[in-house]
Amino acid sequence: MNLLVVGGGGREHAIIKKLKENPQVETIYALPGNGGIAADAVCVPEIGAKDIGKIVDFAKSHAIDFAVVAPDDPLALGCVDRLHEAGIPCFGPDAKAARIEASKVFAKNLMKKYGIPTARYEVFRDPKAALEYLRGASFPIVVKADGLALGKGVLIPQDMEEAEAAVKSIMEEKTFGDSGNEIVIEEFLTGPEVSVLAFTDGTAIVPMASSMDHKRAGDGDTGLNTGGMGTIAPNPCYTPSDAKTCMETIFLPTLAAMRAEGCPFKGCLYFGLMLTPDGPKVIEYNCRFGDPETQVVLPLLKTDLLTVMQAVENETLADLDVEWHDGSAACVILASAGYPGSYEKGKEITIPGNLPENVTVYHAGDQLSDSKLVTNGGRVLGVTATGKTLRAALSDAYAAAERIDFDGKYLRHDIGKRALSAMEG
Numbered sequence: 553m554n555l556l557v558v559g560g561g562g563r564e565h566a567i568i569k570k571l572k573e574n575p576q577v578e579t580i581y582a583l584p585g586n587g588g589i590a591a592d593a594v595c596v597p598e599i600g601a602k603d604i605g606k607i608v609d610f611a612k613s614h615a616i617d618f619a620v621v622a623p624d625d626p627l628a629l630g631c632v633d634r635l636h637e638a639g640i641p642c643f644g645p646d647a648k649a650a651r652i653e654a655s656k657v658f659a660k661n662l663m664k665k666y667g668i669p670t671a672r673y674e675v676f677r678d679p680k681a682a683l684e685y686l687r688g689a690s691f692p693i694v695v696k697a698d699g700l701a702l703g704k705g706v707l708i709p710q711d712m713e714e715a716e717a718a719v720k721s722i723m724e725e726k727t728f729g730d731s732g733n734e735i736v737i738e739e740f741l742t743g744p745e746v747s748v749l750a751f752t753d754g755t756a757i758v759p760m761a762s763s764m765d766h767k768r769a770g771d772g773d774t775g776l777n778t779g780g781m782g783t784i785a786p787n788p789c790y791t792p793s794d795a796k797t798c799m800e801t802i803f804l805p806t807l808a809a810m811r812a813e814g815c816p817f818k819g820c821l822y823f824g825l826m827l828t829p830d831g832p833k834v835i836e837y838n839c840r841f842g843d844p845e846t847q848v849v850l851p852l853l854k855t856d857l858l859t860v861m862q863a864v865e866n867e868t869l870a871d872l873d874v875e876w877h878d879g880s881a882a883c884v885i886l887a888s889a890g891y892p893g894s895y896e897k898g899k900e901i902t903i904p905g906n907l908p909e910n911v912t913v914y915h916a917g918d919q920l921s922d923s924k925l926v927t928n929g930g931r932v933l934g935v936t937a938t939g940k941t942l943r944a945a946l947s948d949a950y951a952a953a954e955r956i957d958f959d960g961k962y963l964r965h966d967i968g969k970r971a972l973s974a975m976e977g
Contacts, residue, residue: 553577555858556611557593558631559601559622560584562916562934563843567620568593569912570850570857577858581614583607587925588915588933597919601626608634616640620861624700627839628654632819643861645839648815653822653839656698656736666809668802669833673738679723682735686715692740697722699731704777704892706836708740741835743828744789744974747845750803750823751860754816756870757803758860759795761852761881762787763845764971769892771966778892779931782967783883784942785848788975789827798825798832806837818864847914847934848881880942882949884935884967888917889960891930899927899959910945911937911952927958942968942975 553576557564560582568580569592583603585595599606601623608631611619619642621631630647644650651658663670671694676682686693686709695718697705705728709715722732747765751758763785769775802823810817822838822845841849850857854875863869888895898921903913914936917929935953939945946968953963 553617553858554615555580556607556614556616556619557582557622558607558620558626560586560589560595561623561843562914562931563841563846564622565589565592565914565916566846566850567622567841567857569914570853571620574856574858581610581616583610586915586917586928587919588913590920602629604629604631604634607631608638611635611640612638618642618858618862618865620644622840624650624653624838624840628700641862641865643864644819645817646815649810649817649819650839651815652810652817652837654700656696656836657734659837660736660738662806662809662813663834666805666812668805668809669831671738671741671833671835673736675734675736677734679719682719682723682737683716685737686712686719689715689737691715694738694740695719695722696736696738697728697731698734698736699728701728701731702779704728704779705731706777741826741828741833743826744787745835746787746790746794746825746827747783747842748790748798748823748825749841749845749849750821751864751869751874752807752817752819752821753864753867753869754811754818755807755867757807757821758869758872758874759799759803760849761785761876762790762795763842763848764789764968765842765845766964766967769964771964776892778887780842780844781885781887781964783844783848784946784968784971785845785852785881788942788971794827794832798823802832802834818867843916844883844885844914844931844934847883847936851881851912851936851938852877852879877938879938879940880945881936881938882942882945882968883914884949884953884963885916885931886933886935886953886956886958887931887962888927888929889962891962895930896960897926897928901925901927901932901958902956904955907952907955908937908948910939911935911948913952913956927960932958942971946972
């Protein structure tokens with residue numbers, strides 16, 4: 553089989569490595585891919601993830617048997633719709649279903665209409681009206697750009713001064729472009745955060761191992777929000793009781809709501825949850841695999857990934873027994889100094905060739921330059937280890953991360969610390 557994976561980051565590398573385990577897979581093309589992915593797939597750097605027409609033409613001319621559209625932008629732009637029109641089976645939601653991430657307003661209104669637990673909120677198109685509302689609000693509070701913003705469109709003002717700056721940044725200065733034409737202002741929820749990715753064919757749903765992301769740039773959850781500085785799975789805060797509650801009050805109702813709205817969701821649906829004192833609530837939906845959650849969840853998947861994805865496409869997921877490995881996984885992100893602000897590129901990367909078998913390095917922001925691997929992004933590598941225990945997985949991930957080098961390498965040193973504290977009391 554010839555496969556095509558749209559995207560070029562750590563998430564896509566994790567998907568590609570897992571798809572390669574299927575013996576029927578002959579060639580995997582990555583559009584555009586990156587320098588490290590080139591070791592596992594045929595990269596096509598001249599075709600970007602948002603070049604929908606070129607992606608479809610490539611799929612037709614290269615006899616692609618199955619495609620995976622991984623990032624949010626091409627999903628929202630209708631890449632799956634176009635591939636299906638060309639007769640190519642693929643994994644991912646169509647554009648109408650991708651609105652669950654592409655529009656925060658759509659998602660919040662969906663939850664309100666169908667009684668899915670989430671934070672109280674209001675929607676604003678006028679900055680003056682938003683500021684007037686905020687003057688009567690309690691802080692901290694959450695301000696979200698409506699549209700896609702590379703995972704950075706959520707601000708949490710601690711007081712009115714910060715709230716004014718947030719509204720000005722999103723709605724007037726257009727920090728996130730047209731994504732800030734509308735904003736959602738919602739109450740600040742408290743409790744442990746949990747990420748649950750789930751395979752779904754629109755009716756059946758199979759949650760994956762839960763995970764815990766670490767969004768802040770600095771140790772102790774300080775600094776700016778990032779796309780994620782590390783993850784662990786499973787999340788010890790997410791109990792079997794929580795899983796049961798979420799299935800009954802969030803997961804299945806969300807699928808039913810999407811079907812009722814005429815946009816059934818097929819693909820990977822990401823639930824960003826908060827375990828509040830009033831029970832689990834939805835913070836956000838994503839219409840695709842999370843990054844870097846994918847880098848700890850897929851290594852724990854025992855069932856063949858391509859088989860699962862085909863069952864989603866064929867709407868036969870209920871007939872498949874999806875199994876998981878015991879144990880834990882931990883991912884430590886190696887970033888460029890300055891991320892998520894400005895950072896330098898082109899720093900040569902050195903990765904030892906004798907890393908342990910339980911350690912995988914996922915390439916996120918690098919490229920090949922004169923046959924050398926060099927940095928080309930903020931989040932450069934994801935170093936993932938699996939282990940019988942979370943402590944063992946973290947120990948191995950950090951040991952491997954220390955052996956990898958590039959000028960300006962930056963990492964958090966406390967990934968999994970909160971999870972260990974939760975487990976050990």
